[in-house]
Amino acid sequence: MSIADTIVAEFDHETTTTRKFLERTPAAAAGWKPHEKSMTLGQLAAHLANLPSWGGSMLLLPELDIAPVGQPPLKGPDFQSTEALLATFDRNVAEARTILAGMSDEEYGRPWTLLAGGQQVFTIPRLAVARTYVLNHLIHHRGQYSVYLRLQDVPVPGSYGPSADETGM
Numbered sequence: 001m002s003i004a005d006t007i008v009a010e011f012d013h014e015t016t017t018t019r020k021f022l023e024r025t026p027a028a029a030a031g032w033k034p035h036e037k038s039m040t041l042g043q044l045a046a047h048l049a050n051l052p053s054w055g056g057s058m059l060l061l062p063e064l065d066i067a068p069v070g071q072p073p074l075k076g077p078d079f080q081s082t083e084a085l086l087a088t089f090d091r092n093v094a095e096a097r098t099i100l101a102g103m104s105d106e107e108y109g110r111p112w113t114l115l116a117g118g119q120q121v122f123t124i125p126r127l128a129v130a131r132t133y134v135l136n137h138l139i140h141h142r143g144q145y146s147v148y149l150r151l152q153d154v155p156v157p158g159s160y161g162p163s164a165d166e167t168g169m
Contacts, residue, residue, distance in 0.1 A: 003108045007130050008101045011055075014135055015093045018048060018142050020157040021149065022089055025082045029152050041148050042079030048145060049089035050076035051138045055096030058129045059103065063113035100130060 022045060030042030039047065057064055067073045077088060108127040113120055124132075146156050155165035 003105045003127060004101050004103050007108075007127075007135075008097060010135060011052075011097060011100055011130075014138055014142075015052060015089075015097075017157070017159050018138055019086070019089060019093075021142055021145055022048060022085055023082070024149060024154050024157065025085060026149075026152055026154055027079075027082050030079045032148075032152065034148065034151055040079075041152070044141060044145055044148060045085055046077050046079045046088075048138065048141050049085045050092060051134065051141065052089065052092040052096040054137070055130065055134045056099050058112060058133060059099055059107075059126050062111075063115055065115035065118060067116045069118050096134070 025045045026041070030045070031040050033040045033043075038044075079085060103126070108130070109125050111123045112126045112129050113123040115121060142159070146159075149156050156163045158166050
């Protein structure tokens with residue numbers, strides 16, 4: 001089994017699960033946030049919808065500058081509606097999946113560099129980028145989002161088995 005086969009299987013599971021969370025986005029609560037330092041529910045949902053697109057920019061290019069000198073920092077889309085959110089997510093998932101599936105084991109081993117303001121933050125193999133900055137990052141923010149949903153009294157779907165809402169606990 002190739003690295004791509006393994007990554008794509010994990011990507012499919014995690015993005016299918018994440019979509020279930022995004023489907024439950026309460027548009028009326030898009031401006032709500034649990035703490036003054038937190039993202040709003042809409043910002044976090046939009047970030048989740050955009051995260052799969054990082055697979056393309058991170059895996060096809062040798063580097064990414066998240067704060068290019070003389071330009072505004074990279075910014076994802078704003079929340080518009082649950083329907084638009086899902087369309088963005090689905091498009092990003094399809095594009096990222098194609099990229100992940102098309103990479104060879106050799107390509108997954110090639111270095112990738114994160115820059116901020118032209119300064120190197122780190123260089124790691126592209127496989128580590130796929131795992132850490134695409135998959136783990138998605139899982140991390142989905143966990144945050146589950147708390148946002150819970151605090152809005154929205155039933156939370158299960159990620160790796162049924163949730164308390166799905167089992168009637």
